[in-house]
Amino acid sequence: xxxxxxxxxxxxxxxxxxxxxxxxxxxxxxxxxxxxxxxxxxxxxxxxxxxxxxxxxxxxxxxxxxxxxxxxxxxxxxxxxxxxxxxxxxxxxxxxxxxxxxxxxxxxxxxxxxxxxxxxxxxxxxxxxxxxxxxxxxxxxxxxxxxxxxxxxxxxxxxxxxxxxxxxxxxxxxxxxxxxxxxxxxxx
Amino acid sequence: xxxxxxxxxxxxxxxxxxxxxxxxxxxxxxxxxxxxxxxxxxxxxxxxxxxxxxxxxxxxxxxxxxxxxxxxxxxxxxxxxxxxxxxxxxxxxxxxxxxxxxxxxxxxxxxxxxxxxxxxxxxxxxxxxxxxxxxxxxxxxxxxxxxxxxxxxxxxxxxxxxxxxxxxxxxxxxxxxxxxxxxxxxxxxxxxxxxxxxxxxxxxxxxxxxxxxxxxxxxxxxxxxxxxxxxxxxxxxxxxxxxxxxxxxxxxxxxxxxxxxxxxxxxxxxxxxxxxxxxxxxxxxxxxxxxxxxxxxxxxxxxxxxxxxxxxxxxxxxxxxxxxxxxxxxxxxxxxxxxxxxxxxxxxxxxxxxxxx
Numbered sequence: 001x002x003x004x005x006x007x008x009x010x011x012x013x014x015x016x017x018x019x020x021x022x023x024x025x026x027x028x029x030x031x032x033x034x035x036x037x038x039x040x041x042x043x044x045x046x047x048x049x050x051x052x053x054x055x056x057x058x059x060x061x062x063x064x065x066x067x068x069x070x071x072x073x074x075x076x077x078x079x080x081x082x083x084x085x086x087x088x089x090x091x092x093x094x095x096x097x098x099x100x101x102x103x104x105x106x107x108x109x110x111x112x113x114x115x116x117x118x119x120x121x122x123x124x125x126x127x128x129x130x131x132x133x134x135x136x137x138x139x140x141x142x143x144x145x146x147x148x149x150x151x152x153x154x155x156x157x158x159x160x161x162x163x164x165x166x167x168x169x170x171x172x173x174x175x176x177x178x179x180x181x182x183x184x185x186x187x188x
Numbered sequence: 189x190x191x192x193x194x195x196x197x198x199x200x201x202x203x204x205x206x207x208x209x210x211x212x213x214x215x216x217x218x219x220x221x222x223x224x225x226x227x228x229x230x231x232x233x234x235x236x237x238x239x240x241x242x243x244x245x246x247x248x249x250x251x252x253x254x255x256x257x258x259x260x261x262x263x264x265x266x267x268x269x270x271x272x273x274x275x276x277x278x279x280x281x282x283x284x285x286x287x288x289x290x291x292x293x294x295x296x297x298x299x300x301x302x303x304x305x306x307x308x309x310x311x312x313x314x315x316x317x318x319x320x321x322x323x324x325x326x327x328x329x330x331x332x333x334x335x336x337x338x339x340x341x342x343x344x345x346x347x348x349x350x351x352x353x354x355x356x357x358x359x360x361x362x363x364x365x366x367x368x369x370x371x372x373x374x375x376x377x378x379x380x381x382x383x384x385x386x387x388x389x390x391x392x393x394x395x396x397x398x399x400x401x402x403x404x405x406x407x408x409x410x411x412x413x414x415x416x417x418x419x420x421x422x423x424x425x426x427x428x429x430x431x432x433x434x435x436x437x438x439x440x441x442x443x444x445x446x447x448x449x450x451x452x453x454x455x456x457x458x459x460x461x462x463x464x465x466x467x468x469x470x471x472x473x474x475x476x477x478x479x480x481x482x483x484x485x486x487x488x489x490x491x492x493x494x495x496x497x498x499x500x501x502x503x504x505x506x507x508x509x510x511x512x513x514x515x516x517x518x519x520x521x522x523x524x525x526x527x528x529x530x531x532x533x534x535x536x537x538x539x540x541x542x543x544x545x
Contacts, residue, residue, distance in 0.1 A: 022394055028508040029501075032224045036504070039223040057228045 069178040072131045072144040075122060077165040078172060085166055086141035089117040093133035093142055101126035102133060120165060124150050124158040135183060143175050189298070197304050201284055204492070205443055209499075211246040213439040217503055218242070224507045250432070258428040261333055268331035273426065273433035276324030279317035280440040286310040287447040288372045290457045290487040291464055293480040302457075302484065303372055310371040311363075314448065315356055318403060322348045324437065325405070325412065329422030340421025343514060344412030348403055350521040355399035357529035361392045361536040362452050375456030379463050385453035391532050393453045395525050400445040401502060402517065404438060408509035409517055446498035454494050457487040 018024050058065055067073075080086045089106030107118035133142050145167065152158050169176070215230070219242060222229025233244040260269055290302030307313050322345055329341020363369055365388045366377045378384050386393050402409040413421040423434040450456060459467070464483060471479035512520070 025505070025509065029504050032508045033504055035226060036220060036223045039226060057226075059228070059231075 067146050069174045070182075071146060072129050072134075073147045074124060074127065074129065074145055074150050074160075075131075075133055075142055075165070076145045076147075076167045076172075077120060077162065078141050078143055078176075079166050079168045081169060084111065085116065085120075085162070086139050086169075087117050087120065088113045088139055088141070089115045089120075090138065092136045092138065096132045096136040098130060098132065099126045099128045101128075117162065120162040122160045122165060124160055125155050134179060140176060140179065143172055143179065145172075145175070193300060194304065197302070201289070201304060205281070205284060205440060209443050210436060210439050211250065213442060213499065214249065214435070215243060215246050216499070217506070218245070220500070220503050221507045224504070253429055253432040256428040258430065259425075261425045263333040264425065265331040265333075268327050269425075270430075272324050272328035272331060273423075273430045273437075274324075275327060276321055276437040277433050277440070279320040279324070280437045280444060283314045283317050283444045284440075284447060286313050286371055287444070287451055288375050288456060289447075289491045290484055291376060292372075293484045295477055295480050295484075300484070301372065302488070306370065306372050309369050311359060311369055311448075311452075314444075315352070318355075319348075319352055321437065321441070322352075324434075325422045328426065328434070332422075332425035334425050336418040336420075337422050337424045339418050340412045340414065340424065343414075344405055344422055347405070347409065347412060347517055347521070350518060351399045351402040351409075351525075354521055354525035354529055355396060355403055357526065358392050358395040358399060358532065359452065360529075361389045361532045364533070364536050364540060365389060371451050375451050375458070378455040379458050381455070381460040384455045389453065389532070389536070391528065393449070395529055395532070396452070397445075397449060398520075399525060400449070401505065402521065404441045404445060406438065406442070406502070407506045408512050410511060411514045411517060414511065442499055442502055443495065446495040446502070449498050450491065450494040454498075456494075457491040459486070459490050 078086045089104050091104055091106070094102045094104050101123040103119075103121045103123075104117045105119040106115050108114065109116045129144070131144050134144050150158065219229045221227075229242060230245045231239050231242040233239065233242065233248040235244055260266055285304040286307050288301075288303035288306075292299055292301050294300075325344040325348070326341045329337040329339075329344070332338075362374065362385055365385075366374045368374055368377070374385075405412050411417075411421075413423075415421075418424075423431060426434065458464075464487070467483045467486065468479045471482045474482070
């Protein structure tokens, strides 16, 4: 059986106008210099009046983009309305974590939830920010934040203890709403 | 007195080129590339929080290069490896000695000719030293004891020798038109606007610019450097200030090419439609000496404005065109530029024969 071979015809035969180089080079130069002058003039109102410039590069440490709610930064623990973390130390996230970066020491408490994590450590140097812990959590106690600036000079400083992870629930409403919407079809 | 004037001229040119243009060109190259590509460009180096649109990067770069380790690879020829950058820089810098940056002026009854060395063979002197620059690249690539460096050096030597032929032949048309090799005379002959080289030798201008950029090994002719193919080509094994000297040579050569193109094709220091005599008579109410001084300053300003324009043009070309393949460069040099330049000489000769009585 003969194989169907598709011959791709590439239009490499240049016209005479293209082959004398100079007009085409001048066309290219006109394009680049148009960008140059538009941006050169565009800088002046940006510097003088703080107008929005045409160049959309972000000066990163000074300017930051607002990330969408679906963005996964470092995982954090949620403090409920009663001022205590929502986590019940069930250990699902620890079990689920593909990078083994979570370690929990559970303990008993007099509160309704009966169990709480005595220590909750996330090794940020190992965390791959997959979001499985958030997905598996039955109590919405662990959520992915928008914080991405976790770089450090020392691995030992990247072990985030419970105190470093706790964030009040009211700051996390948008992410919470997103998580509820996203994982609603698996609502048991 | 002559000696003092000469020293002043040398100091002036040296300051303008080494002190103003060469440190600024990397900044211009970065910033212009950024603007062309809709980016912002280097702006992080600051002194007390002031960045001045990235100008401090010039200082930061040179400081960084001064304090870096000067590394000579194992198996390299130490003497050759050390002198190669000097051979690259000196010819580039020395060529500016014959480029006139102004005409002749009478100040205090003394005739001042604004060129360091008014050689009768001006442009041949530039060619002689431009071909010396090949040695810098070749020795650098050979002495580094590195395969990529050697390939880069071979490419560069072949390319530069090929384009030297084309470059020399393109310029012959200009000499035939103006009847002189002296750059000051060529500049003075372009006083009226329609006698500029671009109008008399349009083909020569484009070919000379192409050949000169190829001679300078810049994009689109930078196969010798070719960072995507052979890492960094002939200066791959260089670090610290020696590395910077190769770049310095490249940047000085940009200025030199701009100066030559300005002098040969764009009227040198002359202002279109405004001859020097008109300018002197316009300022004559200040007295003869001051009129001459002001005319001189205006002409120097005009010359360097044209030079800046050509630096801008070369930068734009650098950010516009992709790199040619090696065989394309050779084809362009030998099969297109060389026959065209011979044709240019032929046609120029016929026109001169027919119309010049």
